[in-house]
Amino acid sequence: MDQLQLDGMPRRLFVCTPSKLSTFADCPQRYRMTYLDRPALPKGPPWAHNSLGTSVHGALRAWWDEPLARRTPTRAAHLLRLGWMTDGWRDPDQSVRWRERAAEMVGRYVATLDPAREPKAVERQVAARTERLALSGRVDRLDDRDGELVVVDYKTGRRPLTDDDARASQALALYALAVSRTLRRPCWRVELHHVPTGDVAVAEHDEASLGRQLSRAEALADDIERAGERLRAGVGPDQAFPPQPGPLCSWCDYRRHCPQGRAAAPDRHPWEAVAGDEAE
Ligand code: SF4
Numbered sequence: 001m002d003q004l005q006l007d008g009m010p011r012r013l014f015v016c017t018p019s020k021l022s023t024f025a026d027c028p029q030r031y032r033m034t035y036l037d038r039p040a041l042p043k044g045p046p047w048a049h050n051s052l053g054t055s056v057h058g059a060l061r062a063w064w065d066e067p068l069a070r071r072t073p074t075r076a077a078h079l080l081r082l083g084w085m086t087d088g089w090r091d092p093d094q095s096v097r098w099r100e101r102a103a104e105m106v107g108r109y110v111a112t113l114d115p116a117r118e119p120k121a122v123e124r125q126v127a128a129r130t131e132r133l134a135l136s137g138r139v140d141r142l143d144d145r146d147g148e149l150v151v152v153d154y155k156t157g158r159r160p161l162t163d164d165d166a167r168a169s170q171a172l173a174l175y176a177l178a179v180s181r182t183l184r185r186p187c188w189r190v191e192l193h194h195v196p197t198g199d200v201a202v203a204e205h206d207e208a209s210l211g212r213q214l215s216r217a218e219a220l221a222d223d224i225e226r227a228g229e230r231l232r233a234g235v236g237p238d239q240a241f242p243p244q245p246g247p248l249c250s251w252c253d254y255r256r257h258c259p260q261g262r263a264a265a266p267d268r269h270p271w272e273a274v275a276g277d278e279a280e
Pocket of ligand 1: 027028030243244245246248249250253254255260261262278
């Protein structure tokens with residue numbers, strides 16, 4: 001329900017996804033370039049890590065669409081190869097090598113799953129309205145484990161994940177909240193599944209921890225709207241949405257438009273986040 005302001009006018013809900021909020025939290029300027037600047041600025045070249053992530057997510061989604069008898073590791077590897085994305089790799093040889101690594105990775109991961117244990121949903125769109133936010137997002141997998149709803153998020157990065165990562169993730173908390181609202185059932189448990197290793201990082205939320213994450217998300221929405229008002233009032237884009245340079249600037253789609261980001265972090269080859277040891 002819309003929140004009433006003091007003047008009696010309903011306050012507009014801030015329409016967002018967890019990714020939109022985290023983009024602003026990481027770098028307000030990147031948020032402006034992604035969501036506000038129109039016409040949109042041209043982005044840098046595609047990243048191999050995005051190709052890897054999208055290919056793995058696609059294969060895991062397709063695997064659950066298979067009839068039970070075909071939910072095998074071999075089939076998962078085959079699906080990965082079918083949907084492999086070739087953008088961002090150094091050359092066809094590197095792409096094929098990583099395609100085969102990824103095929104092995106998804107095969108190993110699905111071997112840890114019970115194929116007969118049907119998820120409640122795969123790549124499910126969920127949404128929630130709070131007093132401040134109209135929130136939506138897509139959950140990689142939603143399990144119903146003996147009556148308990150569990151949000152599962154697949155990760156394909158190189159860094160191992162911990163339970164602290166799962167607990168601190170605003171996106172996972174907001175997904176849990178949106179799942180509860182969408183399905184009208186409580187959802188407390190969230191998991192990060194690190195597909196390369198099969199490790200699972202877990203957090204058990206409660207009303208208080210979800211409430212804290214929601215308050216932070218709503219405060220971010222306020223900050224974003226205040227920054228937008230300052231921009232409309234004539235404050236310079238760099239002041240209203242300041243850059244926040246750091247090591248991640250190497251991987252920013254907009255670094256070519258951002259001198260601060262280029263000064264903060266070196267140029268990287270598009271495949272380096274995945275295959276850094278293969279960089280030339
Ligand atoms: S390069 Fe860095 S500072 Fe510049 S917009 Fe991107 S994330 Fe922000």
